[in-house]
Amino acid sequence: MNTQIKSDPTVFVIFGGTGDLNMRKLAPALYNLYLDGWMPKQFSIIGTGRTKYTDEQYRQTLLDGINQFSRSGKADPVKWKAFSESVYYQSSDVKDHESYKEFGTRIEKHAADWKTKPNVIYYMAVSPNFFPIIASNLSKAKLTQDTKRVRVVIEKPFGHDLESAKELNQLLANIFDECQIYRIDHYLGKETVQNIMAFRFANSLFEPLWNRNYIEHVQISVTEQLGMGERGDYYDGSGALRDMIQNHLLQLLCLVAMETPINWESDEVRNRKVEVLRAMRPFTADDVRNSTVRGQYAKGWMEGKEVPGYREEAKVDPQSNTETFAAIKFFVDNWRWQGVPFYLRTGKRLHQSASVITIQFRDVPHKVFPSETSESWAQNRLIISIQPEMSIRLQVQAKRPGLDMILNPVDMVFDYKGTYSNQTPEAYETLLLDTMMGDQTLFMRGDQVESAWELVMPILNTWQNKKSLSFPNYSADSWGPESAEALIARDGFHWFTLPLTSKK
Incomplete structure (x- = not known):
């Protein structure tokens, strides 16, 4: 296992946590990073979606995806148990700005338990029409202000044409610094x-x-x-x-x-x-x-x-x-x-x-x-x-x-x-x-x-x-x-x- 490079304690909030992208790509990737020793010692993965899941039900859903799509094959029971203890689920509607306060509460609890401020990564694994809604609601809940520790990941497509791309860039620029915005192209x-x-x-x-x-x-x-x-x-x-x-x-x-x-x-x-x-x-x-x-x-x-x-x-x-x-x-x-x-x-x-x-x-x-x-x-x-x-x-x-x-x-x-x-x-x-x-x-x-x-x-x-x-x-x-x-x-x-x- 590689232990030479470690990131700071990190909280992942995955919007679209029950979706296909998370099941096929994100969850297997995070699990493989854990297996290879790249995940920080203290981390938390919070999936969110409208489906009603308990933490245990959500963990089982992610396990099914990892067993099917991970490059490392089926999860080892002992290693999966250790990894999954840091996986949580929050049922919420991305349009409901009140529900975002719970993310803040969870992040504060992790910071208290870990005795340090974590990096927070908001991953938008959702339809592009939800990007502006999520960004605006994160801002309303005051969850975006720490420019050194808060990051947002935007999946493609980034806009439908030049005008819509400029509009989305402007909206994000009003909420985040450019150093916080990660426009991802998996290629x-x-x-x-x-x-x-x-x-x-x-x-x-x-x-x-x-x-x-x-x-x-x-x-x-x-x-x-x-x-x-x-x-x-x-x-x-x-x-x-x-x-x-x-x-x-x-x-x-x-x-x-x-x-x-x-x-x-x-x-x-x-x-x-x-x-x-x-x-x-x-x-x-x-x-x-x-x-x-x-x-x-x-x-x-x-x-x-x-x-x-x-x-x-x-x-x-x-x-x-x-x-x-x-x-x-x-x-x-x-x-x-x-x-x-x-x-x-x-x-x-x-x-x-x-x-x-x-x-x-x-x-x-x-x-x-x-x-x-x-x-x-x-x-x-x-x-x-x-x-x-x-x-x-x-x-x-x-x-x-x-x-x-x-x-x-x-x-x-x-x-x-x-x-x-x-x-x-x-x-x-x-x-x-x-x-x-x-x-x-x-x-x-x-x-x-x-x-x-x-x-x-x-x-x-x-x-x-x-x-x-x-x-x-x-x-x-x-x-x-x-x-x-x-x-x-x-x-x-x-x-x-x-x-x-x-x-x-």
């Missing part, structure tokens, strides 16, 4: 995503090549086999652009494109990310027509099972204009990246579930070897696989064994499973620990959120105001609409797919 907690910065800034090998002189283009693909499940009503008001590109994929782009920070302080790192977003080329009407593609899946077959089209999914408008696929070409207009296209692609019901960043380097300026020596010539590529496998591959040309000179692409691979024997923590474990430690490096700042919305608004407005006459335009288990291939083919490129051991 930034993934191990391979964090390793992008380590790979870039802890090694001297690639930085001299990390620019327009050596990099031809960048691709970022986050593809999913899944359809809607029970999320049809939410997704139909969101779509691929809002749900994935505005946050997850643009965050990955920032990590690839950002300048080297001076140090590892959270605001310094986030400043560099905001600079990327502000340098990105705004979209004109012509750009939306020529540099973006949207799609919506039709019915088809996935792994031997027939699946419905998007418009036939539960809780989806049969005439829906919502995109389930988006591919967009971006440019970062600065000295490092001028003229280098960044292609972003995401979609539902695609052939493979994977998150992959591919950096293609420019071809050699002069080919020394005759064409017959190269059976399958490929330019050098750096491939960062985030999921389902975690790896970093550098593709280079090498001579095939034999008496003749034949060149083939080969991979130099850093593979997590092959390199490390210990289990990789889940993204929420990393982000919850950072929240306890007061480290905002992996969390989005208010200006970063607004800059991302400002960039995508011309696309969003065009797509909303002009109904697509081609929907549905790709079948399940494909790689998306043909126009997505045409988007990148016009520049002489093609979408890369990484052969993986599993399509899951």
Whole structure:
């Protein structure tokens, strides 16, 4: 167990404590942090919701979730008993500001028992329409004033568009200091995503090549086999652009494109990310027509099972204009990246579930070897696989064994499973620990959120105001609409797919 770094005594108040996010992600993450020795000696987890539970009933509910979803498997009875003694439940309606006084009473009791003021983390694992209500009621109950110890965690989506994001930022700014606000994007907690910065800034090998002189283009693909499940009503008001590109994929782009920070302080790192977003080329009407593609899946077959089209999914408008696929070409207009296209692609019901960043380097300026020596010539590529496998591959040309000179692409691979024997923590474990430690490096700042919305608004407005006459335009288990291939083919490129051991 790791005992070198400990946060101060901490109280977690989880709004939406009976919800799916807590059962699948938050509770298992907190329990695993406890098992690995990262939780403070004194901590309390208070779940809240409208369901009537006793503390024991709530603990059993969390145990069921941990047994099903924890990376460490079923809970050890002895360790679970010790952990669960710090788990409590408070039945309340988030709209009832009087009920918030009980949180204050519980926190004061913990402070008296522990003989020290604890850090207090309010986690909003609820529908976004409740964010303003909870924040306002916490303020009315005078539970937000300690700027050093009180923190609030906001799940995505952070706003529905630029205007709503600004309104939410302003409301939070009237209640909290920016140092108290943790806008969470679980993608930034993934191990391979964090390793992008380590790979870039802890090694001297690639930085001299990390620019327009050596990099031809960048691709970022986050593809999913899944359809809607029970999320049809939410997704139909969101779509691929809002749900994935505005946050997850643009965050990955920032990590690839950002300048080297001076140090590892959270605001310094986030400043560099905001600079990327502000340098990105705004979209004109012509750009939306020529540099973006949207799609919506039709019915088809996935792994031997027939699946419905998007418009036939539960809780989806049969005439829906919502995109389930988006591919967009971006440019970062600065000295490092001028003229280098960044292609972003995401979609539902695609052939493979994977998150992959591919950096293609420019071809050699002069080919020394005759064409017959190269059976399958490929330019050098750096491939960062985030999921389902975690790896970093550098593709280079090498001579095939034999008496003749034949060149083939080969991979130099850093593979997590092959390199490390210990289990990789889940993204929420990393982000919850950072929240306890007061480290905002992996969390989005208010200006970063607004800059991302400002960039995508011309696309969003065009797509909303002009109904697509081609929907549905790709079948399940494909790689998306043909126009997505045409988007990148016009520049002489093609979408890369990484052969993986599993399509899951």
